[in-house]
Amino acid sequence: MIVDALILSVPGVAVIVGVVLAGGFTNTYRTYPNGTTVVVGNGNTHPAAVLAYILVGVVGLAYFTFFYGSERGQTLGMMAIGISVCDSATGRSIGYWRGLVRILLQDVLAFICFIPAVLNYLWPLWDPRRQCWHDKAVDSVVIEAR
């Protein structure tokens, strides 16, 4: 499973590499009345940083869109685990457009707020068809691939 997760984290690693390559990050801090200091921004208006975010964003979107929408409906990690995504009624490929919407919704949720993003990923635990919200939105379901 660790190997599977390593593969699944490829886009994440890509983000880190992009950010490190971009360089020039300057963290900005906010100090609260009780002295707690936290990072509230990190120089992401720096042109190199903006470019890195755009690059890794596009790479991540392309990666998931391509594999979700492929005939097999599996990312590399999903191949390793033996699961795939397909149309909830026909069991066929969801195609690239629905694949794109499926990953975009996950990204948008993660960007807006952590709480709905986490809830979305936990949702299959309580859903009769084990669907996340992004599955419901594009009528997809995750099956065990034979």
Add this chain to the structure above:
Amino acid sequence: MIASPSLQRATHAGLRRGGALVEAAARLDIHRPVVGVRAGGSTLLVVAAVLSHVFTGAGIPCPLRTLTGVPCPLCGSTTSVRDALQLHLGAAFAASPLGLVTLVAAAVAVVRPAAIVRVATSRWVLALVPLLAVSWAFELHRFGFLHL
């Protein structure tokens, strides 16, 4: 008996079981909860392990806290998990005790996914409500909004 074209189509799309047409999706081998839980737990652990060792302080800041300054119950969990994996347990607790709980839950999800599924689908899942409430109080206190 020759089925009508509409019934043929319906049977093609679905499955006849006990005289009733069952939705086609019923034939799909929908993934077992343990598979999803184990995948989620291992992904979290590995991504966290990678992040904690190449963390540069860069990332997209939380819009809620950036705009309002107010932390949510999950605030500090990234920092907490990172610190814990760097074996700075004190710092991890100070950032968010919930981060440590998450880390333990992720480890259990990999080793014993069935246990996570059992808890999540029982009434014990309601324990998340007080857990999140305490975590929120902790974070509000950490950021100086709540004085105890």
